[in-house]
Amino acid sequence: MDIVFIEDLRIDAVIGIYDWERRIRQTLSFDLEMAFDNRRPAASDDIADTLNYKSIAKRLQAYVEASSFGLVETLAERCAEIVQSEFGVAWVRLKLSKPGAVRGSKAVGVRIERGTRPQ
Numbered sequence: 001m002d003i004v005f006i007e008d009l010r011i012d013a014v015i016g017i018y019d020w021e022r023r024i025r026q027t028l029s030f031d032l033e034m035a036f037d038n039r040r041p042a043a044s045d046d047i048a049d050t051l052n053y054k055s056i057a058k059r060l061q062a063y064v065e066a067s068s069f070g071l072v073e074t075l076a077e078r079c080a081e082i083v084q085s086e087f088g089v090a091w092v093r094l095k096l097s098k099p100g101a102v103r104g105s106k107a108v109g110v111r112i113e114r115g116t117r118p119q
Contacts, residue, residue, distance in 0.1 A: 017070045030097075035089065060082065072109050080092050091115035095110070
């Protein structure tokens with residue numbers, strides 16, 4: 001199976017459990033890997049046959065910008081659900097990073113996998 005990916009998709013959101021975090025927008029970074037058979041779009045050279053990463057990015061941007069979760073774990077789960085249910089992706093690996101959340105670190109966050117990765 002092929003992998004379609006989006007790397008370092010940056011989206012501003014209200015996220016966090018502390019009062020000060022609820023009053024600001026923080027930039028989050030998303031990395032996604034999605035299983036998709038690219039043989040059909042490669043043969044047709046037609047965008048309609050692809051897993052359109054621009055459409056996925058725009059959908060996640062709209063969702064995340066409108067969201068207001070306490071935990072990155074919750075947001076990651078919801079984003080994975082959107083990718084699977086709305087774009088027909090059987091397997092997704094999503095990494096959600098919260099840069100600067102812990103002093104001395106580049107970023108913290110979660111990496112989740114949902115679905116069964118096809119062989």
